[in-house]
Amino acid sequence: MEETIAGTSDVTSPVTPTGQIPPQRGESLLDTAVRYAEERHWDVFPGTWLEFEQGVQRCSCDDAACPTPGAHAARPDWATQATGSATGARRLWSKHPKASILLPTGRTFDAIDVPETAGFLALARMERMELTLGPVTCTPDRRMQFFVLPGATAKVPDLVRKLGWPPASLDLVTLGEGQYVAAPPTRFGSQGAVQWACRPTAANRWLPDADELVSPLAYACGREGRRP
Numbered sequence: 001m002e003e004t005i006a007g008t009s010d011v012t013s014p015v016t017p018t019g020q021i022p023p024q025r026g027e028s029l030l031d032t033a034v035r036y037a038e039e040r041h042w043d044v045f046p047g048t049w050l051e052f053e054q055g056v057q058r059c060s061c062d063d064a065a066c067p068t069p070g071a072h073a074a075r076p077d078w079a080t081q082a083t084g085s086a087t088g089a090r091r092l093w094s095k096h097p098k099a100s101i102l103l104p105t106g107r108t109f110d111a112i113d114v115p116e117t118a119g120f121l122a123l124a125r126m127e128r129m130e131l132t133l134g135p136v137t138c139t140p141d142r143r144m145q146f147f148v149l150p151g152a153t154a155k156v157p158d159l160v161r162k163l164g165w166p167p168a169s170l171d172l173v174t175l176g177e178g179q180y181v182a183a184p185p186t187r188f189g190s191q192g193a194v195q196w197a198c199r200p201t202a203a204n205r206w207l208p209d210a211d212e213l214v215s216p217l218a219y220a221c222g223r224e225g226r227r228p
Contacts, residue, residue: 029185030093033101036183038086040200043107045082045180046092046099048074050187057190068141069189071100071182079104079178100186106177109134109207110152111145113173113181118220119144123197125216134207136198137181140191145181146217152176152210159214170221174210 027035036042048060050070059069066072074096075081082104083089093099105111114122116138126133134147153176157167175181187193198204 028093028097029099029101030090030097032183032185033089033093034086036101036103037084037089040205041084041108043082043084043104044089044092044183045078045102045104046074046096047072047078047102047182047186049096049098049100050189059189066189068182071102071186071188071194073102073180074099078102078180082107084108101183102180102186103183104180105175106150106153106179108150109147110150110210111137111147111175111181112152112156112210112213112217113143113145113175114217114221115171115224116142116144118171118217118224119146119197121223122213122216122220125220126213129216131212131216132204132206132208133198133213134204135196135200137184138195138197139182140188140193144197145175146213147207148210148213149207150176156210156214159211160218163215163218165218165222170218171224172217172221 033044033046036044048066048070051058051060057069058064059066059072060074061072081092083092103109119136119138123133123136136147137145139145153174156172156174160167160170160172182188182194184194184196
């Protein structure tokens with residue numbers, strides 16, 4: 001069966017074979033979390049959620065100045081709560097149906113996080129290079145996260161140096177063990193929802209290594225960093 005967890009945008013061609021899993025649009029957060037665990041074997045855990053009181057939206061953490069309302073870990077021990085079991089995911093979201101969907105990095109994947117403008121520039125270059133991409137998210141705070149094989153956190157700084165860039169000079173961050181990303185369709189308060197720039201499909205189940213993507217990503221970040 002073709003595995004597709006669709007978002008609102010996709011840099012790859014639509015996949016429409018018989019047996020395609022329906023898009024996630026309209027599904028509950030519970031069903032989507034279960035699908036991530038069951039179909040992609042990703043660990044998932046519920047984060048905070050959005051509450052509405054007298055027409056005012058707030059994060060369930062009750063911090064009026066929360067920088068990512070409804071889209072961050074709700075507990076300090078979130079790493080122990082994360083599960084790759086569909087049954088476990090169903091149980092967790094049954095308790096908190098409105099909870100955001102968060103994916104720990106450093107387990108089945110790391111993520112390379114870059115500004116949205118640099119990310120789309122890199123995507124165009126990767127297509128020309130005919131690179132095989134893993135899933136890529138686009139967040140409401142205008143960041144893009146490229147899923148790669150675990151271990152990227154340790155190797156990316158040296159890879160960037162070998163390309164001639166001081167790592168601190170680029171707005172390029174690798175998320176690994178002890179960190180997480182928000183998965184579609186998690187919402188960042190009133191800013192909007194996380195979307196797929198490159199959605200998960202059967203074709204990208206096997207993730208690229210960071211070595212394959214760092215060059216176009218570093219180039220794009222460097223180019224954007226030089227803009228006035």
